Structures are given as C-alpha cells and as structure tokens.
Amino acid sequence: MAELSFTGVPSLPQFPDLEIKDVQKERDPHVYLSKEEVKEKIQSYNSSVTDKLKMTLNANGIYTGFIKVQMELCRPITVQSSQSQGSCAPSNQETAFYLPDGCVNTLHISSTNTVREVIEALLKKFFVADNPAKFALYKRCHKEDQVYTCKLSDREHPLYLRLVAGPKTEMLSFVLREHETGEVMWEAFSIPELQNFLRILDKEENDQLQILKNRYAAYRGKLEEALRGVLKPG
Incomplete structure (x- = not known):
C-alpha cells in the first residue's frame, strides 16, 4: 500500500436542500483514459485548483493528488488511548466516542490506492481500533437537480474518480459511513x-x-x- 498523508480541512461546502437518494447498485460505466488523456486531464484539473491541491504525474504513469473525505458516522468509534498508540503490545485502553459532525480530512494519495486502502488510512489517522470492514466509502454527486450517494466497491480508485469528475465537490465528493446493513451486527463488535x-x-x-x-x-x-x-x- 502506498503511503497516504493527511491534511486537516475545516469543512466541505454545504449542499443545497435537494432530494438525496442512496443508490447502492447504480454504477457509472467505467471509462479508462489513455496516458495522453490522463496528462490532459491533469493539466486541466491543475488549472482550476490551488498549488497545494494539484495533481502530479510521474514518469511511470502513476499520478498523485488530494481527495477530501467527510466523516458521517452514526455510531461511536473505538479509539486507542494515547498510551497504547505506537505500541506493538495489545492494550485494553480504548475509548468509544461519537465523531463530531462535519469532520473532514484531506488525504494525499496515488492513482493506485484503492477504496479499501483509503478507509484503512482514515481509520489509522484517527487511531480507530474498529475493524475497517465495518465501514464503506461513498461518492456523492449531483444529477438532474438531485443529490445521489453511491457506495464504492473496495477495488475502485478514488483519485481516478476525482480526476474524471474534476475538482468541484458539487460534482463529486467522498463520504465515509458505516455499512448499511439494515440492522446493527453486534456480533462483529x-x-x-x-x-x-x-x-x-x-x-x-x-x-x-x-x-x-x-x-x-x-x-x-x-x-x-x-x-x-x-x-x-x-
């Protein structure tokens, strides 16, 4: 897994009061870009963002950039205590608390990083001890005056989605949620x-x-x- 870094960001722009739909099975058709198309996309992308949030294309064809992930967790998360962080020995010093609403993190990732790797990196950032399998990454976008959220598969690449959609969060943003299973699976805790x-x-x-x-x-x-x-x- 490539190294991911983090930058704190106060909040994402608020979406207007439009109808919001959760689309579990809806998937946009995958469009694979050629190297030349990726280069052109990155140049267009960088012309619309600040220096700190630009994408960088490497000689091997892999590119790096930033994505913002909003945390929308309904249930409390279990966090390791400061004494046990960084220790290889198991510790029972854990605390459960609700993450504040509107919490957003900016991650520096590469085009090879998958959704599952992004989730694991986010949990590591907050020293969350919960199983990463309990969480899912969603994309949120506008279509025909409505806001849709769609769960991403573990193998999708968020930075590629960011590049194709462009830098505007109204067109595409990422949200971390618990898996929507209907009922809480207490045996997983x-x-x-x-x-x-x-x-x-x-x-x-x-x-x-x-x-x-x-x-x-x-x-x-x-x-x-x-x-x-x-x-x-x-």
Missing part, C-alpha cells in the same frame, strides 16, 4: 467495544433522566407557588 457502547448509553440515559427531573421539579415549584396563592387568606 469486540467485548470492550460493546462495554464502551453500554457506558455511553448509560451516560445518555442519566443525562436525559436528569433533564426530566429538573423539568418536573420546576413545574412542581410553579404549581406549589400557585396553590399557595389560592389558599392565602383574603
């Missing part, structure tokens, strides 16, 4: 992961319970105050 999920649920339950207690305590106080006003002599 480890015991520490499940225990962390339970702790998160317990905390959310306690927080909601405290909110309800405070709400009804305030309501009770207002009722008692009104009752005292009614029973007050005169």
